[in-house]
Amino acid sequence: MGKRSNCTCTICGVEKYIRAELILSENQARYRRLVTDNSLLSDFPTALDLVTKFHAGKDALDGHCLSDRILVTLLTSPVAPHDWDYLERILILLFTPTAHAVVRHVSCQYQFLAREDLSQLALTTLIESLRSTTWQCQRSHFGYTVARSLRRRLFQWARGEFQSSSQFAAKKIGEHFPATQTAEESFERNAILRHFLNLCQEKAYLTLDEINLLIDLKLDETVEAGISGPNGRTSNPFRQKVKRLMTKLRRVALGSKNKSRDKTASGH
Numbered sequence: 001m002g003k004r005s006n007c008t009c010t011i012c013g014v015e016k017y018i019r020a021e022l023i024l025s026e027n028q029a030r031y032r033r034l035v036t037d038n039s040l041l042s043d044f045p046t047a048l049d050l051v052t053k054f055h056a057g058k059d060a061l062d063g064h065c066l067s068d069r070i071l072v073t074l075l076t077s078p079v080a081p082h083d084w085d086y087l088e089r090i091l092i093l094l095f096t097p098t099a100h101a102v103v104r105h106v107s108c109q110y111q112f113l114a115r116e117d118l119s120q121l122a123l124t125t126l127i128e129s130l131r132s133t134t135w136q137c138q139r140s141h142f143g144y145t146v147a148r149s150l151r152r153r154l155f156q157w158a159r160g161e162f163q164s165s166s167q168f169a170a171k172k173i174g175e176h177f178p179a180t181q182t183a184e185e186s187f188e189r190n191a192i193l194r195h196f197l198n199l200c201q202e203k204a205y206l207t208l209d210e211i212n213l214l215i216d217l218k219l220d221e222t223v224e225a226g227i228s229g230p231n232g233r234t235s236n237p238f239r240q241k242v243k244r245l246m247t248k249l250r251r252v253a254l255g256s257k258n259k260s261r262d263k264t265a266s267g268h
Helices: 010-022 025-035 047-057 063-076 081-109 115-130 142-163 166-172 183-202 208-219 236-267
Strands: none
Touching (some): 010 025, 010 081, 010 115, 025 047, 063 081, 115 142
């Protein structure tokens, strides 16, 4: 856990819990029973020693070969049904750095998503992968398969969340956020904008024609109603109509802001 000792995500919490379990005397005895007749695994006195060597092996020239050998040995060793949960906990520990790395990668791409949601999904996906019969029957590239499953599942979910967000809507209508604006600020900004436009419609500040004009301009990316001439330029009356609509929106927004300020002042 070294580099992530201050992280409080689900993955790190589960990792910490499993490590604490594995050092219990009864679980150390279970490990010894599991590796007694195995020349490779018996080189590691405890399960945590095995995990440490597995993680360190990724940086060595023969790291992938060693990690695959360890996994083949673990998955083909005779394990009593009641000991499978114990073996699964060891497997989870082996791949928590992989899950954590994928969460970090996806989180960098989709910063508005809650890191905890990504962590929970990653842990669930990891366990599903470890329980897969196909994965357990492999003889190599275990880590690659797990990482690929995690990336595919998390990116698929993240894209779905993004496409249902106000941030995606803003991107679709061609808004450009300042380079210094974070994804969270963009998300909040567009949620406020959506609420404002809904309020304008509910309070009849905007007519149906004006709402439709906004949709034509932004959401549908069409200005057919105002195009005239052979070059497809917008007509002056149309531009003036849009200008009046923007002025009206600014006036309504300013009025709402002033009302909120007055209410705050009267409250004191």
